[in-house]
Amino acid sequence: MNSVAEAEANTGEAGNSGLGPEAFSIWGDIRFANDAFLQAKVQGNVRAAKKIVVGHGAEVSGRVQGGDVCVQGKIEGGLEALGQAWIKAGALLRKQCVAHALRIEPGADFKGELRVGCGRA
């Protein structure tokens, strides 16, 4: 599984050596070649070839795309999962959710366009 530090960032800029979401911010789009666990603030879009977990405290201002996507943090720009998407309790998702299958837990905060099982956006 990739970590944020290993990610291929188009215009990446790390704040300091800490890996916590408070200390780690990235400006620009990032792309993961394998499974990924994101624990940072990202001003841009995130794309993962396989599974991606947007961890607690992580924030993405843009769109998150991946195979299976699990959201525990915040995504402002929408989500697109080729497989299954999980929106966990305490997570926030805005704008759009496109997935093949979906589970939104009680306590999750979603508002936006919902398209599940209807093909890609």
Add this chain to the structure above:
Amino acid sequence: MSVVISKIEVGCPECGRIQLESENFLSTVCRGCGSYFKSSRSSGQSRRKVKRKAIEKRELSCADCGAVQEVALEAQSSTCLTCGRHLELGHREILGEHLGNISLEGELRIGPKGNYGGSRARAARIILEGRSSGFLEAPEFLQVSGQARIRSGAAGGRLEIQSGSVLECGDRMDFVSGRIDGELRCPVAHFAGPLSIGPSGSVVAGKIQFQELTVEPGGKIQGWAETRPVDLVSAD
């Protein structure tokens, strides 16, 4: 042959004078003060109580005012003691056209060729296989099978749309929970609790609100959606 009647001593409750009376006496007059008094046997203390068979009862709440009363388990109808509304407790089946409001505490079945043309039908459980022009209210569940249509909205406990069935609703759907294995089309679908869409289920709505959502692989949902905060659900 003479019959000997045994006597007993009886005390007057007013003056306390003791006098002899027949042992079977029911009432007498005191020979001292003239007051009239009854024997303890006739005062009802020793009367034999008639045992009645206990009637099994159940609680029933009025559809209009919500007042709760007890009715016999086998009763088919009753009247609300608070507002006077007639309460029909049995089941009903609509196989043709039906006009007029319905309020049942039992089950309402609208058959495949049935058409409910009244403005409002309420039943604890509604099985819809046909059409309804009026608003349907099912506090326990609304179950849809076949090709069903509701021109007005519907509300209740649980919405169940069976596999291969279609429900087209012209107005708001307002339920506590939902299990969709067929197809649901409506402008607004509101679920205070969980909404579950099975592998063959499909929901197309202008606006969808829920507390939690599960869409199994193969299931479809499309529309503008919003989660319902958990604290709002508990406040209901």
